[in-house]
Amino acid sequence: MSWLTSTVWAGTSMRRSLLISGARFSAISAASAIFLAACLGQICWAQSITVPSSAVAGEPLTITTTGSGKATFYLLGQGVSNKHEISLGEPIKLRGDALRNAGDYHVIVCSDTCHSATFYVSAGKPASLTFLVHPSRVPVSQQDAVSGVAFPFDQFHNLVLTPETINFQLPAGNGSLFNRSVPTQAGVAWFRTSSGKSAGALQVVAALDDFNARRVVQQVASDPCNLRLTGQRNAQGILVQTEPVHDCSGNPVPDGTIVSFTATAAGGKSTVDAPIKKGIARAEIEESGPVVISGASGVVLGNELRVGGKP
């Protein structure tokens, strides 16, 4: 803008001086012609920048400028801030390693004035998946208990925003518990599904083209399905225990799960908590009279056990 202002001012001054000299019409015409030619000449040699309409991360590109003479070239982008001297009119070659990060890049070329342009670098082909799976430990047969989110990234860790189809699989034995192809939207794909019926490690796989990401969810038995109590009197009192405790899918309930035994006798109630060890919970109740014993774990109640008094 300052260059244009100064040129217009120079042209006006020239016209004034010629008017004073008396050679009116021809002089003005000549001056105008010279002025226009000078302007056109200057415009032709003022720099302009041409940047590519699209670019891919890590790939080299060329920026062209017009004009002549030396200028300062600036490139600012994500992770990049370069400055060097260039010759106007010669192509500027940017190496791929200067363009690894996807995003916007500002190009500024300054000689007497500065001109700028912006171009965008997009992510390349997917090269890896970030795969988040929840939870790490889940009871079996739970509705919508397992979920996963996948983000595809290119080799320079740029999020790939173009739609890609990700295949989510939960292989189980010979078959597959879950298998679904999900296209990414805005660089993300996700799924949610129920947990399987068997306790143990569950593989969760997200696959895209030739690569995949695997996570493991530990499936554990759900709450006990029923409790069966047995008991007998001994010298110290009553030894009461459960039969092997399973969930409703037949998986043994993990050791450490608490079973509460409650004894109701003439003197009142007493409760003993016992952890399951090797599938069975045991407790000893010191009661000499007749007693009714019940057991509970979580929301499940066991059978009532009636034990007579000490002979």
Next chain:
Amino acid sequence: MRRFHFFRVRSCATVACTLGFLCCSLLWPQYSGGADAGTPQVQLDAKKAAPRAVENLTERGIVRDYRVAWNNMALALELNSVAPLDGPFTGEAKTSLWQSVISQQRSGLSRRYADQTHELEAVFYAPEGDAIELHDTADYQLQILDNGKVVQEEHVVAHYVVLMTPSSDRWLVRYLQAVPQF
């Protein structure tokens, strides 16, 4: 003699303090003016977030932490210091901003952001709440400086794809990428 020395020391200290105060007074308005101009305005529309809905408290937390992130990013790129990046950024966002600052330090360039407004839209909120993707339509004045001299100043309307993940007490910007449009 000792008394004179005491007074001389005390007067020197007073002069130094006064000069220091004057310097701070002169410099502070510029600095605080810059910081005010750089305090970003952030709004979040979380109505379209799926598959999980964004709770009010979460929404407020994201707005607060995203504002801090842009404020600190502007400081880092203006002052060419990586220290402001330590709190609100992680992962790729932190790495690329770190590289930007180091690169600016080498080239003598800096960027100054002013009058920032950010209109965020939550487009994805993970089922377990461990990641959120936002689209940010940002509006700001950007100055590019070469050794303190402005070489470019422009009004920018930019679009950013943002990934944020929660840490123990705040949301961190994990990924920040400018795109031509959403």
